[in-house]
Amino acid sequence: MTPTRPGDQASHPQQDRLVAYVDGELDIDEREAVQALIAGDRHAAAIVERLIASRDQAEGAFGAILAAAPRPELLAAIERADAPAPAPGWRDRLTRFTLSRTWRLAVAPAALAAALLLAVTVVTMPGDEAGFTLASGGGLDIPAEVQPVLPGLLDAGGGERQGSLAGGDAWRLAVLPADIPEAPGCLVVVFASDALPESVGLACPVEAGWRVATVALAPAP
Amino acid sequence: MPTPPPDDAFRRQLIDLLPRLRRFAYGLTRSLAEADDLVQSACLRALEKRRQWQADTRLDSWLFRIVQNLWIDGRRRLRHREDVDPDSLPLGDPNAHRAAEARLTLGTVERLILGLPAEQRAVLMLATVEGMSYAETAAILGIPHGTVMSRLSRARLALAAALDETGNAEGATGR
Numbered sequence: 118m119t120p121t122r123p124g125d126q127a128s129h130p131q132q133d134r135l136v137a138y139v140d141g142e143l144d145i146d147e148r149e150a151v152q153a154l155i156a157g158d159r160h161a162a163a164i165v166e167r168l169i170a171s172r173d174q175a176e177g178a179f180g181a182i183l184a185a186a187p188r189p190e191l192l193a194a195i196e197r198a199d200a201p202a203p204a205p206g207w208r209d210r211l212t213r214f215t216l217s218r219t220w221r222l223a224v225a226p227a228a229l230a231a232a233l234l235l236a237v238t239v240v241t242m243p244g245d246e247a248g249f250t251l252a253s254g255g256g257l258d259i260p261a262e263v264q265p266v267l268p269g270l271l272d273a274g275g276g277e278r279q280g281s282l283a284g285g286d287a288w289r290l291a292v293l294p295a296d297i298p299e300a301p302g303c304l305v306v307v308f309a310s311d312a313l314p315e316s317v318g319l320a321c322p323v324e325a326g327w328r329v330a331t332v333a334l335a336p337a338p
Numbered sequence: 339m340p341t342p343p344p345d346d347a348f349r350r351q352l353i354d355l356l357p358r359l360r361r362f363a364y365g366l367t368r369s370l371a372e373a374d375d376l377v378q379s380a381c382l383r384a385l386e387k388r389r390q391w392q393a394d395t396r397l398d399s400w401l402f403r404i405v406q407n408l409w410i411d412g413r414r415r416l417r418h419r420e421d422v423d424p425d426s427l428p429l430g431d432p433n434a435h436r437a438a439e440a441r442l443t444l445g446t447v448e449r450l451i452l453g454l455p456a457e458q459r460a461v462l463m464l465a466t467v468e469g470m471s472y473a474e475t476a477a478i479l480g481i482p483h484g485t486v487m488s489r490l491s492r493a494r495l496a497l498a499a500a501l502d503e504t505g506n507a508e509g510a511t512g513r
Contacts, residue, residue: 128495136491140465142472164495171498174447175466179361182370187356191378195349198385 129164139168259290259308259316266290271304271320271327286310295319348388351397352381358468359401365463366409368452376412380405399470403478406460413456450500458493465490 129135131154137143138151155162259267260282270276270292279289288310295303303321306329320329359380363373383404384391391400444452451462464475465486476486 132495133487133491136494137472137487139494140472140490142487164498167498167502168494171447171494171501172466174501175451175462175497176469178445178448178451178467179364182361182364182373183357185357185360187353187360187377188374191356191374191381192353194378195352195381195385198349198382 129161131161132164135161135165136168139165139172260288260310263288263290263308267292267306267329268326271306275304282310292320345388348391348397349385352384352401355398355401356381358398359405362402362463362468363405363409365451365459365467366406366456376405376409379408383408396474399474399478402464402468402470403480406479446504447497447501450497450504453500454493454496458489458496461486461489462493462497466494 131151134143134147134151138148143151155165262283263280266278266280267290270278270290273292275292275294277289277291279287281287288308290309291307293305293307295305297303300319300321303319306316306318306320308316308318318329320327322328356377359377360373363376363380364370367373367376380401384401387404391397451459451467454462460479461475464470464478465472470478472483472486472490475490476483479486481489
């Protein structure tokens with residue numbers, strides 16, 4: 118195919134606008150400007166005429182493909198397709214939690230413990246038969262200076278914050294949807310720091326705010 | 339937890355759109371076999387990710403975008419693996435679906451479209467063949483509106499010029 122180059126019979130300094138004009142993509146002012154151009158520029162008028170003709174041909178292109186039935190394997194695959202995978206559960210997201218490698222390693226045992234114990238927690242809540250501390254807003258083992266951050270993350274339905282403790286140790290707090298059908302609206306809370314035991318909790322909405330249960334602790338790194 | 343089967347309405351719309359998806363995919367890949375594979379991958383991806391589709395937006399645009407993204411991924415992999423420009427490969431796949439390819443009789447304008455550079459082909463297939471607006475085309479391809487205009491104008495003028503040449507050549511040979 119011959120490419121269009123400046124100076125080619127097919128090209129025009131305003132070719133973008135001419136094509137957009139043919140395609141009905143210009144506003145009224147631009148359209149009128151192009152119409153004025155065409156009226157006084159035979160080269161532009163000829164291009165527009167050819168553009169219309171080629172567009173009409175291109176619009177019907179590949180009609181044979183449109184008319185052909187899709188291949189049976191494809192229809193079968195669509196019919197057979199399983200339900201879409203559910204959104205990643207909190208366990209998956211926890212493993213993708215953007216902690217540093219050291220922190221990630223430290224949080225992993227806590228996450229595993231939480232995964233094993235969350236269901237029990239949900240079933241036994243409220244109460245401490247499973248040995249968990251259930252308290253309103255204070256069950257998770259988070260330093261007092263970090264606790265004010267938690268309600269905002271819970272109310273937002275999730276998020277992540279980080280900072281430094283008074284002693285200079287870095288901390289990170291994350292809240293993730295729990296995706297537990299039996300505990301709608303509950304969120305998983307993970308606190309990790311350089312100095313304190315990692316803590317994983319389950320926060321569930323109650324009338325007065327959130328009930329937070331600590332479900333797992335892991336040794337500090 | 340048991341998950342519900344894919345929504346029947348979604349699946350039905352998907353099947354209704356298959357011919358257009360296939361046509362777009364063919365315009366990109368220039369091979370029926372590859373187009374079918376691309377559409378199949380796109381459909382399965384769409385079913386898997388259908389929760390990401392917002393029901394108040396156009397399903398066809400969303401599906402075209404999936405097709406386009408999968409095609410670009412495939413081209414990147416090919417280029418990375420074989421250090422070749424996929425667009426420089428000969429038209430069609432000589433090793434697969436020969437019969438299907440043979441049944442597809444291309445007209446002059448179709449051959450000319452397939453001869454355009456890949457980026458121009460994609461824009462032309464959406465904006466001209468599919469009749470999408472420039473804004474929709476830009477959104478599907480993830481490129482600025484102005485880029486759609488410039489690519490499309492190059493494609494359309496090249497197509498017009500080539501059709502002229504073809505017409506002149508046929509006229510000169512008395513066909």
